[in-house]
Amino acid sequence: xxxKVMDFWVGVFVVIxxxxxxxxxxxxSNFSASSFASTYxxxxxxxxxxxxxxxxxxxxxxxxxxxxxxxxxxxQTYEANVVLKIESQYQFPKDTFASxxxxxxxxxxxxxxxAGGDDRMIPAGGAVAKTQSAIVLEKLISQFLFxxxxxxxxxxxxx
Amino acid sequence: xxxxxxxxxxxxxxxxxxxxxxxFAARFFIGMLSHSGETFRxxxxxxxxLYVSGVLSLIIILVSGLFVGLVxxxxxxxxxxxxxxxxxxxxxxxxxxxxxxxxxxxGLLFASRAGSSMTAEVGLMKATEQLTAMDMMAxxxxxxxxxxxxxxxxxxxxxxxxxxxxxxxxxxxLIGVVFIGVDEGAFWAxxxxxxxxxxxxxNGIIKSAVFGVAVSLIAVFEGFDAVPTAEGVSRAIxxxxxxxxxxxxxxxxxxTSFMFRGL
Amino acid sequence: MPTPYVEINGLDFAxxxxxxxxxxxxxxxxxxxxxxMGGSGCGKTTLLRLMGGQIQPTxxxxxxxxxxxxxxxxxxxxxxxxxxxxxxxxxxxxxxLSVYDNVAFPxxxxxxxxxxxIRDLVLLKLEAVGLRGASNLMPAELSGGMARRVALARSVAxxxxxxxxxxxxxxxxxxxxxxxATLIRRLTDALGATAVMVxxxxxxxxxxxxxxxxxxxxxxxxxxxxxxxxxxxxxxxxQFVHAQPDGPxxxxxxxxxxxxxxxxxxA
Numbered sequence: 001x002x003x004k005v006m007d008f009w010v011g012v013f014v015v016i017x018x019x020x021x022x023x024x025x026x027x028x029s030n031f032s033a034s035s036f037a038s039t040y041x042x043x044x045x046x047x048x049x050x051x052x053x054x055x056x057x058x059x060x061x062x063x064x065x066x067x068x069x070x071x072x073x074x075x076q077t078y079e080a081n082v083v084l085k086i087e088s089q090y091q092f093p094k095d096t097f098a099s100x101x102x103x104x105x106x107x108x109x110x111x112x113x114x115a116g117g118d119d120r121m122i123p124a125g126g127a128v129a130k131t132q133s134a135i136v137l138e139k140l141i142s143q144f145l146f147x148x149x150x151x152x153x154x155x156x157x158x159x
Numbered sequence: 160x161x162x163x164x165x166x167x168x169x170x171x172x173x174x175x176x177x178x179x180x181x182x183f184a185a186r187f188f189i190g191m192l193s194h195s196g197e198t199f200r201x202x203x204x205x206x207x208x209l210y211v212s213g214v215l216s217l218i219i220i221l222v223s224g225l226f227v228g229l230v231x232x233x234x235x236x237x238x239x240x241x242x243x244x245x246x247x248x249x250x251x252x253x254x255x256x257x258x259x260x261x262x263x264x265x266g267l268l269f270a271s272r273a274g275s276s277m278t279a280e281v282g283l284m285k286a287t288e289q290l291t292a293m294d295m296m297a298x299x300x301x302x303x304x305x306x307x308x309x310x311x312x313x314x315x316x317x318x319x320x321x322x323x324x325x326x327x328x329x330x331x332x333l334i335g336v337v338f339i340g341v342d343e344g345a346f347w348a349x350x351x352x353x354x355x356x357x358x359x360x361x362n363g364i365i366k367s368a369v370f371g372v373a374v375s376l377i378a379v380f381e382g383f384d385a386v387p388t389a390e391g392v393s394r395a396i397x398x399x400x401x402x403x404x405x406x407x408x409x410x411x412x413x414x415t416s417f418m419f420r421g422l
Numbered sequence: 423m424p425t426p427y428v429e430i431n432g433l434d435f436a437x438x439x440x441x442x443x444x445x446x447x448x449x450x451x452x453x454x455x456x457x458x459m460g461g462s463g464c465g466k467t468t469l470l471r472l473m474g475g476q477i478q479p480t481x482x483x484x485x486x487x488x489x490x491x492x493x494x495x496x497x498x499x500x501x502x503x504x505x506x507x508x509x510x511x512x513x514x515x516x517x518x519l520s521v522y523d524n525v526a527f528p529x530x531x532x533x534x535x536x537x538x539x540i541r542d543l544v545l546l547k548l549e550a551v552g553l554r555g556a557s558n559l560m561p562a563e564l565s566g567g568m569a570r571r572v573a574l575a576r577s578v579a580x581x582x583x584x585x586x587x588x589x590x591x592x593x594x595x596x597x598x599x600x601x602x603a604t605l606i607r608r609l610t611d612a613l614g615a616t617a618v619m620v621x622x623x624x625x626x627x628x629x630x631x632x633x634x635x636x637x638x639x640x641x642x643x644x645x646x647x648x649x650x651x652x653x654x655x656x657x658x659x660x661q662f663v664h665a666q667p668d669g670p671x672x673x674x675x676x677x678x679x680x681x682x683x684x685x686x687x688x689a
Contacts (some may be wrong), residue, residue: 003203006207006214007206009210010206010209010210010213010214012214013210013213013214013315014318016322017319017321017322018318020318020322020325021321023325024257024321024360025356025360028350028351028354029351029354029359029360030352030354030355030356284517287512287514288510288511288512289514289515289516289517291514292508292516293516294476295474295506295508296503296508296528297501297531297532298527298531
């Protein structure tokens with residue numbers, strides 16, 4: 001086997017393989033600068049996190065600004081303690097509202113951050129003061145039924 | 160009663176034999192690793208093996224990848240459009256290939272093409288006393304013959320898996336977007352939004368690297384351990400392909416349960 | 423009496439439960455060509471492998487150049503092997519290397535000589551075996567006799583002190599037979615090397631060797647110079663040299679008597 005021919009084809013092989021990996025990284029997946037951006041952590045407490053999962057997105061104004069890093073249960077306060085990793089370039093005011101929203105009607109759940117007006121920003125390791133838990137469908141339905149029932153009762157009383 | 164006793168002792172003997180062989184294979188592996196220095200000090204050896212394992216497998220990998228992608232596109236579209244989700248075709252094709260089909264099918268093809276050729280080469284060298292001759296000339300065949308082939312396989316496998324996956328996605332795009340008419344923008348945009356580099360692509364690459372180690376080790380070991388006759392070598396080649404296939408599928412299960420748990 | 427180059431004492435070798443060699447004792451003097459003869463399965467090839475350190479004896483001592491071969495660690499064994507050359511039964515040339523590269527192999531692996539020096543050496547070795555013109559051929563293109571000659575050139579590439587020949591005459595036509603025998607004698611003398619030839623070809627070997635050991639069923643059953651062997655009255659030696667079908671090595675495989683066997687079938 002001629003050495004030069006072998007070297008050439010091995011070179012071609014390595015180059016096209018790397019091109020394939022690059023293709024997979026850039027065109028196929030969402031590999032971007034943000035995958036390696038520096039982040040800081042903040043926490044938020046919720047009564048109910050619903051279907052929120054670790055690595056779920058954290059969005060503000062619909063744009064992904066971070067990821068859910070960890071979800072823990074606080075046995076003292078019986079609340080869920082969620083750790084968020086936010087990209088360092090985004091700072092949020094101390095009176096920011098964190099709520100658990102659903103993508104579309106029945107899609108995956110994510111944390112939405114509504115920025116407040118405070119001048120001071122939440123520091124790394126700090127906590128989000130105001131939170132809104134996930135809307136649990138069953139509770140919504142039972143609420144609706146209860147309201148309907150009490151409305152009917154009010155009408156009956158009124159008559 | 161006697162037949163039962165004989166059955167049990169046969170199973171026992173078989174199991175002991177397998178365990179002994181496994182131990183032998185483990186010692187072979189460690190011996191080969193410790194003699195790997197030469198492979199990297201003499202790049203000529205490695206280049207030759209990259210050529211034999213990698214370059215010569217290119218055609219089968221690219222063509223198979225393309226066909227798998229085409230079929231995925233067809234079948235995927237057929238099922239998705241029933242639920243009005245034909246725009247998710249990109250996600251379907253990409254995730255199936257990147258996470259599973261790329262590493263696994265490329266691994267199986269690699270085992271049949273490159274693995275069997277490695278076993279054949281080493282086995283024939285053993286049968287014609289070339290390995291012994293080399294040993295008698297004070298050149299360690301582990302360092303000169305086995306280790307380069309092993310590392311050539313380990314390095315080629317992830318590259319081939321990436322090429323297979325890329326070819327497959329191209330095939331899926333070809334069928335879905337070009338022939339069937341799925342929206343091109345949605346195809347790529349949904350794919351990009353849902354394929355995570357670290358969780359999906361990187362894990363797929365890790366899988367193919369693990370498969371590469373397994374297949375290369377099995378291939379070289381079977382050649383080394385072959386009975387030094389023509390029949391022995393052909394049986395060793397069969398064993399390589401079968402054992403590699405089982406190993407790939409078993410490892411795939413183990414790795415998948417670690418990597419994709421809870422996603 | 424000078425120390426023999428290879429000294430074997432009370433050597434035993436068993437493979438599992440099968441005893442292959444028992445109580446072998448031999449002295450191979452320096453610079454002499456010795457033949458080890460015997461029928462198939464007498465253990466002579468095993469003996470050669472023990473000399474090369476490929477297998478370990480179960481008992482006894484085997485010394486090469488004063489060193490106990492079975493005690494050597496990997497590095498020392500490889501050092502010793504660099505002073506050894508071995509010719510395999512069918513050549514065992516590396517099939518993916520040309521004739522030139524095959525002979526150059528030990529030189530390239532073990533010396534730091536520049537390519538020009540290696541080229542000279544390879545061509546000289548090939549010239550000695552008469553195949554300098556074939557240096558660009560691949561092993562697959564060679565006839566059996568030619569392949570063996572190339573292997574011979576390769577085995578003496580590093581001017582070894584000990585050369586081992588494993589059945590060098592097997593499957594050769596009369597011309598090649600005589601060529602190989604002559605080359606073996608000439609090269610051994612030229613190098614002053616100690617040589618051991620395992621064979622069962624009586625006439626070619628008796629013509630070229632200095633001493634002969636006879637083996638049967640794992641034991642030494644006779645020894646002597648070629649002249650002594652030719653006139654020996656020892657039953658083993660006699661049967662072998664005169665190619666008689668029956669003698670100490672039986673014609674019939676052990677079985678019950680013919681009458682018993684026929685009667686058993688009739689019953």
